[in-house]
Ligand code: 8ID
């Protein structure tokens with residue numbers, strides 16, 4: 001009783017825009033499930049994929065999207081632990097081999113054979129999406145599928161990044177790109193973890209949102225005359241934040257954060273601007289004992305933990321819902337840096 005065709009947003013060739021059209025409903029393989037997506041968040045990663053920003057080849061034609069929340073409607077013959085009708089999340093990590101050293105040590109995002117939703121396999125900007133059963137996230141039935149969608153990439157990623165930062169309760173985190181999708185959720189996770197927040201982004205709409213989400217200080221990078229000074233001055237002793245979460249989709253802050261982080265502090269690079277480099281002066285990085293690292297989504301356990309923070313009512317970040325057909329407009333607003341928080345697409349009935 002599943003339909004033969006469905007609505008989807010398709011990138012037909014690299015560099016083309018998205019086309020809203022009907023395509024066939026895919027069939028799950030033996031170890032896969034088919035999820036009837038109800039809502040999908042729009043991540044800046046989807047825009048990077050559209051623009052071909054990264055040194056990583058994407059599938060073509062491609063259905064993007066990797067924050068999909070919906071209902072399991074079919075399963076392959078080897079799938080015994082997922083029931084039809086269960087609520088599930090489809091994430092960036094669509095699948096991994098589960099057998100390599102990284103998978104065995106629960107670093108599945110590092111798997112050389114990982115499948116990436118909305119990049120190397122079709123993602124969640126369609127009504128029916130295939131995912132490896134081992135990698136879907138279970139979503140309790142009483143959780144709203146629109147609000148949980150952004151947790152499936154943005155939430156998991158910032159939660160993992162905060163753990164990777166080594167921050168402890170009472171310490172201060174600077175969140176760069178605090179007004180965006182990842183940034184809005186990072187503030188809620190940071191607050192729930194007992195951290196103090198310096199939010200860095202641009203404009204008054206984002207400032208208002210950041211203050212509501214838990215930021216003690218907002219530094220507007222478009223207005224600040226001396227960002228390094230302003231960020232350090234936001235801490236009581238003037239030594240700066242204990243860690244910096246770099247969530248911006250532009251290179252500038254990746255060159256600057258080492259200058260304002262606290263001695264012995266950490267920079268956690270999470271944003272993925274194209275063709276960008278991290279830069280830090282060797283001398284001060286050594287004598288100030290700065291730690292610089294990357295953090296990439298999260299493993300299955302991180303995913304479940306991030307969802308649990310949400311189901312416990314600790315995570316409340318704003319999102320706007322529009323129909324799947326309006327994805328092109330969302331990308332345009334995102335390109336211009338005009339989105340405070342996240343957009344979530346509602347699939348047609
Ligand atoms: O696993 C990962 N590492 C991972 C997971 C998910 C997303 C990485 N990402 C990457 C995306 O590919 C993207 O590069 O994180 C980045 C942010 O994704 P997003 O939160 O979905 O993007 P957004 O909603 O557009 O927010 C970006 C914010 O950065 C601000 C913008 O104003 C916007 O609010 N920003 C920029 I662009 N330049 C800034 C600057 N110089 C800045 N904020 C402060 N200083």
Ligand code: ZN
Nearest residue numbers: 043045153154
């Ligand atoms: Zn994402």
Ligand code: ZN
Nearest residue numbers: 097100103111
């Ligand atoms: Zn593997």
